[in-house]
Amino acid sequence: MEVINTIGRRKSAVARIYMKEGTGKIIINKKDLTEFFPSAILQYVVKQPLQLLGVEGQYDIKANLYGGGFTGQSQALRLAIARALVKVNADDKKNLKDHGFLTRDSRVVERKKPGQPKARAHFQFSKR
Numbered sequence: 001m002e003v004i005n006t007i008g009r010r011k012s013a014v015a016r017i018y019m020k021e022g023t024g025k026i027i028i029n030k031k032d033l034t035e036f037f038p039s040a041i042l043q044y045v046v047k048q049p050l051q052l053l054g055v056e057g058q059y060d061i062k063a064n065l066y067g068g069g070f071t072g073q074s075q076a077l078r079l080a081i082a083r084a085l086v087k088v089n090a091d092d093k094k095n096l097k098d099h100g101f102l103t104r105d106s107r108v109v110e111r112k113k114p115g116q117p118k119a120r121a122h123f124q125f126s127k128r
Contacts, residue, residue, distance in 0.1 A: 008080030013068025015076035019084040022060030042074040049082040
């Protein structure tokens with residue numbers, strides 16, 4: 001199997017991954033998964049598509065992550081991994097889509113408007 005590369009995005013985080021057959025190592029920005037995401041919840045989020053299809057120890061993944069925070073980065077990585085798994089086997093697409101792993105979450109932070117303290121909040125009105 002050749003190297004498969006895909007991209008995943010969430011908020012302002014971007015994940016580019018390179019996936020090939022291997023022993024199940026996940027390297028992110030030249031660090032191990034457990035070192036890059038110390039939280040067990042974020043590690044679980046990253047591995048969700050692999051666990052769903054039961055292919056957790058079959059692929060080596062090398063990822064470049066930038067932008068955003070740790071939650072956005074983990075979800076961007078999950079999307080990229082799910083897209084790569086579909087490239088490997090198109091039959092898995094329905095299962096991944098039913099669990100929502102192929103949907104790009106397009107929600108981003110709303111911009112701050114002039115004359116307001118935040119995007120939607122207004123300064124308190126004072127009559128006198």
